[in-house]
Amino acid sequence: xxxxxxxxxxxxxxxxxxxxxxxxxxxxxxxxxxxxxxxxxxxxxxxxxxxxxxxxxxxxxxxxxxxxxxxxxxxxxxxxxxxxxxxxxxxxxxxxxxxxxxxxxxxxxxxxxxxxxxxxxxxxxxxxxxxxxxxxxxxxxxxxxxxxxxxxxxxxxxxxxxxxxxxxxxxxxxxxxxxxxxxxxxxxxxxxxxxxxxxxxxxxxxxxxxxxxxxxxxxxxxxxxxxxxxxxxxxxxxxxxxxxxxxxxxxxxxxxxxxxxxxxxxxxxxxxxxxxxxxxxxxxxxxxxxxxxxxxxxxxxxxxxxxxxxxxxxxxxxxxxxxxxxxxxxxxxxxxxxxxxxxxxxxxxxxxxxxxxxxxxxxxxxxxxxxxxxxxxxxxxxxxxxxxxxxxxxxxxxxxxxxxxxxxxxx
Amino acid sequence: xxxxxxxxxxxxxxxxxxxxxxxxxxxxxxxxxxxxxxxxxxxxxxxxxxxxxxxxxxxxxxxxxxxxxxxxxxxxxxxxxxxxxxxxxxxxxxxxxxxxxxxxxxxxxxxxxxxxxxxxxxxxxxxxxxxxxxxxxxxxxxxxxxxxxxxxxxxxxxxxxxxxxxxxxxxxxxxxxxxxxxxxxxxxxxxxxxxxxxxxxxxxxxxxxxxxxxxxxxxxxxxxxxxxxxxxxxxxxxxxxxxxxxxxxxxxxxxxxxxxxx
Numbered sequence: 039x040x041x042x043x044x045x046x047x048x049x050x051x052x053x054x055x056x057x058x059x060x061x062x063x064x065x066x067x068x069x070x071x072x073x074x075x076x077x078x079x080x081x082x083x084x085x086x087x088x089x090x091x092x093x094x095x096x097x098x099x100x101x102x103x104x105x106x107x108x109x110x111x112x113x114x115x116x117x118x119x120x121x122x123x124x125x126x127x128x129x130x131x132x133x134x135x136x137x138x139x140x141x142x143x144x145x146x147x148x149x150x151x152x153x154x155x156x157x158x159x160x161x162x163x164x165x166x167x168x169x170x171x172x173x174x175x176x177x178x179x180x181x182x183x184x185x186x187x188x189x190x191x192x193x194x195x196x197x198x199x200x201x202x203x204x205x206x207x208x209x210x211x212x213x214x215x216x217x218x219x220x221x222x223x224x225x226x227x228x229x230x231x232x233x234x235x236x237x238x239x240x241x242x243x244x245x246x247x248x249x250x251x252x253x254x255x256x257x258x259x260x261x262x263x264x265x266x267x268x269x270x271x272x273x274x275x276x277x278x279x280x281x282x283x284x285x286x287x288x289x290x291x292x293x294x295x296x297x298x299x300x301x302x303x304x305x306x307x308x309x310x311x312x313x314x315x316x317x318x319x320x321x322x323x324x325x326x327x328x329x330x331x332x333x334x335x336x337x338x339x340x341x342x343x344x345x346x347x348x349x350x351x352x353x354x355x356x357x358x359x360x361x362x363x364x365x366x367x368x369x370x371x372x373x374x375x376x377x378x379x380x381x382x383x384x385x386x387x388x389x390x391x392x393x394x395x396x397x398x399x400x401x402x403x404x405x406x407x408x409x410x411x412x413x414x415x416x417x418x419x420x421x422x423x424x425x426x427x428x429x430x431x432x433x434x435x436x437x438x439x440x441x442x443x444x445x446x447x448x449x
Numbered sequence: 450x451x452x453x454x455x456x457x458x459x460x461x462x463x464x465x466x467x468x469x470x471x472x473x474x475x476x477x478x479x480x481x482x483x484x485x486x487x488x489x490x491x492x493x494x495x496x497x498x499x500x501x502x503x504x505x506x507x508x509x510x511x512x513x514x515x516x517x518x519x520x521x522x523x524x525x526x527x528x529x530x531x532x533x534x535x536x537x538x539x540x541x542x543x544x545x546x547x548x549x550x551x552x553x554x555x556x557x558x559x560x561x562x563x564x565x566x567x568x569x570x571x572x573x574x575x576x577x578x579x580x581x582x583x584x585x586x587x588x589x590x591x592x593x594x595x596x597x598x599x600x601x602x603x604x605x606x607x608x609x610x611x612x613x614x615x616x617x618x619x620x621x622x623x624x625x626x627x628x629x630x631x632x633x634x635x636x637x638x639x640x641x642x643x644x645x646x647x648x649x650x651x652x653x654x655x656x657x658x659x660x661x662x663x664x665x666x667x668x669x670x671x672x673x674x675x676x677x678x679x680x681x682x683x684x685x686x687x688x689x690x691x692x693x694x695x696x697x698x699x700x701x702x703x704x705x706x707x708x709x710x711x
């Protein structure tokens with residue numbers, strides 16, 4: 039099954055796709071951190087008429103004229119959006135939306151008009167033609183590589199260089215624009231430089247992977263990085279890797295399922311994002327739910343053990359909460375079953391580890407009650423309820439401090 | 450007579466056609482603790498932005514240590530309003546404080562050990578050194594505020610602006626900020642901050658600036674912070690100038706008084 043992966047053609051497709059994804063992912067981090075991933079979207083779409091005009095004027099698919107056209111269009115997008123925002127009172131996001139959809143539509147119309155004369159079709163603009171990357175080859179230091187690798191790799195290196203060189207400046211601009219401007223940084227230049235890089239990257243990658251994928255690869259891997267990471271450095275690395283992994287999965291998946299590579303890449307990236315949101319250590323939905331569940335179970339088990347222990351000692355029950363919500367009754371039954379299975383409780387009496395747990399809990403309960411009564415001066419009828427909540431949260435360290443807290447003044 | 454840290458002359462700032470600050474004239478002497486006081490929407494934060502140089506005045510000028518804002522090479526320490534910060538941003542406490550050292554580092558240089566030590570020292574001053582590896586979003590509101598105070602210390606600037614540093618913080622943080630402010634004052638730094646708690650002004654700040662679109666009064670607290678001035682700042686919503694501003698807006702936008710906005 040791994041066989042197709044090893045064909046040189048597949049490797050070349052994957053290389054182009056991976057470089058494009060990594061290039062977009064690096065810039066995506068900057069845009070996502072500014073909450074402006076939409077801008078990547080806008081520029082990737084908005085450069086289209088510029089591309090087409092550059093293409094038509096030069097009459098070839100040379101990179102340079104298209105790049106110039108696209109850059110002009112990108113600058114046009116940002117100026118026009120800014121102008122709309124200032125003078126028509128349109129909200130920033132909406133202004134961008136208006137500008138780039140109009141320009142994109144104009145681009146599509148231009149493509150269709152000129153498609154008769156030149157070799158360019160809307161499908162290739164939207165979805166790229168990474169599958170055909172290996173068809174046209176160039177020589178690099180004696181190796182034959184796909185022609186479209188040159189611009190994509192160029193964009194990747196450019197973005198990498200910019201990310202490293204302007205690391206702290208961009209970080210400050212993204213995190214605190216006001217301070218960035220106040221600390222004599224050329225804020226506008228830095229931000230516009232970022233937009234120009236987005237434009238260059240869109241152009242360099244569009245031929246290889248299409249404008250739809252450029253947008254996906256700007257927004258999705260960076261969002262994955264944002265979900266998973268606590269530092270900008272790790273976010274940059276994770277986002278770039280997420281882009282590369284999407285490219286690999288996309289290429290392999292497309293070959294296996296015999297579909298288009300760009301589509302498969304976007305789907306893989308989306309899948310990775312869902313995975314990250316669900317499984318992110320600490321804050322992912324599943325770890326959080328697991329933590330909640332095990333906490334609830336622990337509280338229930340401790341409560342059951344403590345109650346059983348008190349009853350077995352013929353003490354009056356400390357509190358009764360027999361009437362609970364259906365969900366808590368479910369947890370209670372589950373906890374009872376679990377205790378029985380683990381052998382912590384036999385014939386309604388805690389034994390072994392169960393007994394120790396019950397004793398510890400009751401000790402914490404009385405410690406807290408004493409603390410609340412003596413230190414916080416709570417009335418005796420105010421003691422039970424908080425003690426029942428807090429007792430589960432007292433770890434060994436706090437318990438020790440509570441015990442010793444009665445002697446010393448430190449707490 | 451000390452030279453002024455900030456000199457504001459006939460300053461007007463407007464968003465679109467609506468003036469948010471009107472004809473401000475004030476001087477803030479060097480080494481003072483100055484509070485900017487006024488009701489919501491009085492233009493307090495706007496005044497800070499104008500001093501920072503992040504918004505351009507429609508008319509008038511601002512000088513910082515006798516140099517015009519924008520041309521001035523003077524570093525200004527800055528503590529933003531807590532609501533304006535993106536707390537999900539992937540930075541830890543030390544990263545944020547290190548940002549204070551960036552402008553002295555210059556292009557292409559990364560903060561090194563010297564900067565990290567200095568940042569830790571600043572964190573120590575606000576009692577946050579042991580939390581230096583926390584992501585900023587995991588801190589309490591008061592701790593977040595202290596991190597930004599530490600960052601402004603790390604900037605080591607002669608002039609520090611703070612936008613409501615005391616808003617919604619716990620008692621420990623309030624105390625920490627007070628100590629930092631007193632320490633800054635002792636070192637001869639000028640601190641200008643937007644403040645809401647009128648009760649604490651008389652004992653703590655030596656200079657006040659009462660603001661409500663236009664300047665109501667500015668000067669040493671003892672003479673300026675009077676009942677009469679406060680009434681003029683907070684009482685009587687529509688003053689003549691507000692009416693004038695409204696009239697200008699109506700003419701410029703071509704909308705009648707009963708238009709969409711009112």
